[in-house]
Amino acid sequence: MNDPHPLPPPLLHHWDWQAQAECRGMDPAIFFPSTEAPPTGRTAPTGPAKAVCQRCPVVAACLDHALQAREPYGVWGGRTEAERAELLGLESLRYPALRSRPPRRSAAGRREAWRAAMISRRTDDGPGRHG
Numbered sequence: 464m465n466d467p468h469p470l471p472p473p474l475l476h477h478w479d480w481q482a483q484a485e486c487r488g489m490d491p492a493i494f495f496p497s498t499e500a501p502p503t504g505r506t507a508p509t510g511p512a513k514a515v516c517q518r519c520p521v522v523a524a525c526l527d528h529a530l531q532a533r534e535p536y537g538v539w540g541g542r543t544e545a546e547r548a549e550l551l552g553l554e555s556l557r558y559p560a561l562r563s564r565p566p567r568r569s570a571a572g573r574r575e576a577w578r579a580a581m582i583s584r585r586t587d588d589g590p591g592r593h594g
């Protein structure tokens with residue numbers, strides 16, 4: 464007789480590669496270096512993380528996961544976020560929708576923009592209703 468409510472298959476196989484990860488138990492800060500540019504203007508060092516990934520037996524599974532999940536931060540599978548974005552043909556993995564938005568204005572900036580628009584409108588329309 465068929466089971467009308469079959470149990471879902473085990474999900475462990477999706478994650479069991481992590482049990483073999485070389486980075487297990489390491490400080491996560493190695494893989495997520497600060498993205499703030501240091502005062503010298505150099506980018507955060509990713510070399511230590513990449514060195515760990517180079518000897519990791521599950522580097523391919525890790526990179527596959529990061530590309531599928533579009534992990535926006537850190538070193539995964541031996542690749543930085545910029546390198547993963549390039550593999551995916553994207554400019555950036557970080558909130559790409561925000562790139563096209565204009566910068567947010569302060570209240571004073573909004574008032575100034577409104578004033579400029581009003582002045583421009585008066586100039587474009589010629590003399591006003593009373594002038």
Ligand code: SF4
Pocket residue numbers: 484485486487494515516517519520521522523525526538539540541
């Ligand atoms: S490839 Fe790197 S980040 Fe991925 S599991 Fe291995 S050591 Fe960790």
